[in-house]
Amino acid sequence: MIASLLIANRGEIACRIIRTARAMGIRTVAVHSDVDADALHVRMADAAVPIGAGPVRESYLCGDRIIAAALATGVEAIHPGYGFLSENAGFAQSVIDAGLVWVGPDPRSITAMGLKDAAKALMQAAGVPTTPGYLGEDQSPDRLAAEAGTIGYPVLIKAVAGGGGKGMRKVDAPADFVEALASCRREAASSFGNDQVLLEKWVTNPRHIEVQVFGDRHGNVVHLFERDCSLQRRHQKVIEEAPAPGMDDVTRAAICEAAVRAARAVDYVGAGTIEFIADASEGLRADRIWFMEMNTRLQVEHPVTEAITGQDLVEWQLRVAAGEPLPRSQAELAITGWAMEARLYAEDPARGFLPSIGRLDRFELGESWRTDTGVERGATISPYYDPMIAKLIAWGPDREAARRRLASTLDGAAIWPLKTNAGFLLRALNHPAFVAAELDTGLIAREGEALVPPADPSAATLQAAAAALAAPGPLAGFRLNAPPWREGRFLLDGVAVTVPLAPTPDRDRQGDGLIAEQGQVWRLQPWRAAGAAGGEAADGAILSPMPGRIIAVAVAAGDRVTRGQTLLTVEAMKMEHSLVAPFDGEVAALTAEQGGQVTEGLLLARIARTEEAA
Missing domain, CATH: 3.30.1490.20 (ATP-grasp fold, A domain)
Incomplete structure (x- = not known):
């Protein structure tokens, strides 16, 4: 068995490999860029080596530096994870030439499957159905x-x-x-x-079905069944599950046997995935599923296969790389239950899924069956790397149980101040078509805005949060024989709002001001605490949500504006925050200047309602 291992990757996959290696008694070495010096994978490893600056071409894609780090630390093997250099045949060969063990397929297999046309021709010759x-x-x-x-x-x-x-x-x-x-x-x-x-x-009703395969150096090749990755946005997988909904035994046998033939055609060793496109217009049928490509590495979505088979695929990789035979034969592998995985990204669905960059001051999730992550509270999401912050995996005895468990995890997400796609994932999971397993790769594109969460919390949630923050105060009005109500003035993500408050007993202000609802988070602040002069009032006051710099001013004093119109943009924590008009009206005051530095709670503009402006 391998005694020491360098992980040529970062983030959640590096952490996931380290966990298995540690359980196997293998010493681990991490590599890191300058900006990742305090990253979780660095702190988890037994040793760590810096390999360059933040940009990947100056660090994680520098194969010579990674090999030098392996030789300097005396490790026996290199595991590439996924992405970066994992499917680079030249790097794999360089690792082998340096006398190190490459935890991956033979470089010739990587080359054979690296070009889609050559791979497709090879599959046709092997009797694998192709589009x-x-x-x-x-x-x-x-x-x-x-x-x-x-x-x-x-x-x-x-x-x-x-x-x-x-x-x-x-x-x-x-x-x-x-x-x-x-x-x-x-x-x-x-x-x-x-x-x-x-x-x-072009397949008119396509589903993306893939099969996990594994080979060793003793001539053994097995499959670990299929995954369905049909829920995609712009060809990027969003939610994956295993097994594939609607897959009968006959079709499963046909597609999995085809995947094994594909792996044998290139003498495949290690973990790989054969990807198929299925015409699901009449359900899943063996004669309407065709080879697309092979990924010669571990996949991001491998945890769902682990969940339904009870196998640790990283352990399999390490044992096979050490020359051992596969841990299980085909007859010893079976499907138990159902699993789903959602990719949680630091991105803002309301702004075209732009990456959200900065410090994770709060990082909480609902109860999770399994979470693979490379970050924790206080970590910084940098602009240099993929903004995926976690993979959330749920298992259940059936599909609905797994779906509900994953939805519960997302529903309990509270991440701040970065925006995430948790609310988007939750709405996708709860969409009637997904619930009914009526899947195809165009589902998200068709639904579009229906899957984008609302910009504001519900009225009930906002009122409850406001009540927790509000100190007792004078009533805004009352009527005989009716419960007295009052109004509270607050800032919701920097925009002034008035919230009706039910009567509450005298008590001190409480709560942290963060509102979490269905995977989304907003910040609610009392008006006075935000620094508004004397707490005086205007629903249309636009205040800076945090310290930063004004990078754009889109209006001038006296301009007429409509609800939701962008007024100005503040850059803070390497993120851009667009501040919008809370209602139709006129720019009654404007103090913001492009390029100016601002403090949290500073009044930047005030919008007068249309009737007030008149």
Whole structure:
């Protein structure tokens, strides 16, 4: 068995590998960029080595520095995780040439599956079903257009070296083909340094089904069943589950056996995933599922396979890399229950899913069956890396039980001040089509804004939070024989609001001012505590939500504005905060200046209601 291991990665996957290695008694070494010097994976490892500056091309993609760190610390093996250098055949070969154990497939297998056209041809020769299309060497626009006509529209143009949804274009009609081809080639050349493409028949009701495979150096290859990754946004997986809904035994046997044939065709060793596209217009059928590509590494969504099989895939990787046979035969593997995984990102769905960057002052989740994360409270989400902050995994005896458990975890999320996609994930999980397992890869795109959470908390939640913050005060008004109510003035994420308050007994102000509802978080502050002069009032007061710098002012004094219109933008904690008009009205006062520094609670503008302005 391997005695020492360097993890050539960061974040949650590095932490996840370290946990298994530690349980196996393996010494671990982490590598880190300058900005990751105090990261969780660094503190979890037995030793850590700095490898460069924040940008990945100056650190995590520097294979020579990683190998040098391995040799300097005397480790036996390197585990690449996923992303970065995990599917780089040249790096894998360099690791082997340095006398180190590469925890991954043979570099030749990586190369064989690295180009989509060559991989597809190889799969056809191995008897693996592939999507109807064109793989020819003639890349002239005229030949490609003619082949598209033969395949029949709509067709999909795909970069042969593509991945992550880049270098792909759907074409609905012949008149659009040439322009789409040119666009696809430009993106492919820019992203992958290769502008060659292939053509595939567009599947009208597609589901993304993938099979986990594993091979060893003793000729054994097994599958660990399938996963469904159909819930996607812009070709990026959002929620994954295992097994695939609607998969019968006959179809499962056919797709899993095809995956094993694919792995054997490249003498595969280690963990890999065979990805298929399924035409689910008539349910899942063996004759309507086709090979797409192979990922020659551990997948982000591997925990759902671990959950339903009871196997630790990282342990399998380490044992196979050490030369051991697979820990289980095919006959010893079975599916138990159902599992789902959601990818929790620091991003703002209300602003086009822009990354949200800064310090995690609060990081809480609902009760979770399993959470894989590389951060904790107080960590900083930097602009240099993928903004995924956690993978939330739920298991249950059936699909509905797993779905409910995952929804409960998201519902209890309270993360601040960064914005996250927790509310978006929760709405996706609770969408009637997802609940009914009516899945396809276009579901999120079709639903669009219906899955984006509301901008403000519900009235009931806001009122309860306001009551917890409010000190007893004079009544705004009352009537005989009715419970007295009063009004409280507060700031909701820096925007002044008036909240009706039910009578409460005298007590001190309490609560932390953070409102958590269905995965979203807002900050509520008392008006006086925010520094408003004398606590005087105006529902239209726009105050800075935190210290920062004004980077844009979109209005001038006297301008008419409408509810939701952006007034100005504050940059704080490397995040941009757009402050908007709370109602229709006029800019009665404007003190904000572009480039100016502001403190928390500073009055930046005041909006007078339309009737007041008149």
